Amino acid sequence: MAAQGIAEAMQAYTGLSPAAAVTILVLMLATYLLVSSLFVAPDAASSAPAKPPQERKEEQQQGEEETEAFVPYPDPVQLGEITLERLAAYDGKDPAKPILIAIRGQVYDVSRGRLFYGPQGPYSLFAGRDATRALALMSFDPIDLTGDLEGLGPDDLEVLQDWEDKFKERYPTVGHLASENAADGNNSGV
Template sequence: MYRYGNVVTDKPANRAILASQRRRLEHESKLKAQRSRQEKKEQDGRGTRNNQSKSTFRSILPIILFLPLLSHFLTKSYTFGLSPYFLPPLRNYWNEFPLNPYKIQLRTFTPQELVLYDGSRDDRPVYLAIDGVVFDVSANRRIYGKGGSYNMMAGRDASRAFTTGCFETHLTHDTRGLNEAEQASLQHWKSFFMNHEKYHKIGYVLNPPLTDQDPIPEPCRVAEPDAGKDAGQHAPGEQAAKKGKHRPGPVQ
């Protein structure tokens, strides 16, 4: 045995030192063996997990490939017809995600700037606003563009008309005095444009503030022709509602 570079002989006086050295060497050997076994066990575990992951992926891969084909066979859509429900929200989230290198730079419009996109010029997109949010509806220029049946909604925030259907006197952002159902209708239309697969949120409009001196728009009621005095009354947008809309308002 060696100690500090010197040979330690097996003399009775040195046996305690030799025993201590043997115990230390045995202990180090055991620790080294334990580490080796632990490392081997971890490697085996990683290999097993990798094999399990590969096996699981190989098992579900045919299902992943088969589902779109089944969807197309049943619904003529590769997503079981669910694209309009989950793709637009994902698109909206990604368009505004801070880490998206192609993130849409949302604009801020004044009413005077927004009116420039009322569909009167073919070389400009068509914008409309609801509840202060501006959407590009150029994909449906036939409806919102020049000569379209709802062109009066373009180039402005006509939130009140969306919920009341009064397309002459309620083309304003003033939503004061709307009841709970009408407020819900407004949110319905806002969600409709927000999640539409062809329309896109592009910014906000800075509507002028309203004061107590500004009168709340009068209710819009139009009596049905040739009806008695007790006949029901309705807003002009009710025909749109009868076509399946949640509330009176512009068609798609």
């Protein structure tokens, strides 16, 4: 009685007869086992000679020390006001420095996106620069790497707002660009 209920539920859920559903399940399992055996050799682990307990303990402690020392993304450093000239030094070429990008005067630490914004990344052109206009126009032209919004239409500004929202959501704000007047007058940037 219960088996018949299961068979009816299986047919209603999958649209297949119980025999077809079980056959497909068995084939999927066999395929999984075949493919996974290509990547993991079950005999490899058992054929390795066992290490003495003291040596295993030392390796484990060493592994823990290495794990503790590894910090993938350090906390972002607040830079405050920064000039365009100083921003250029944060282009990802120096692995000890964060990767920064400015949008509408706000400076974001995009180090977490190093694959995208780092030296070999598809968006490396934006690193260490004010990418406001380029993002609004979805342009990779170096001429557009500026904060100038003059001549942009409502659609361009909407695209820019979408980019800005994405950056605010994903990356920490670490400072703001110094205004050109302040930079020219007293060079007060970081």
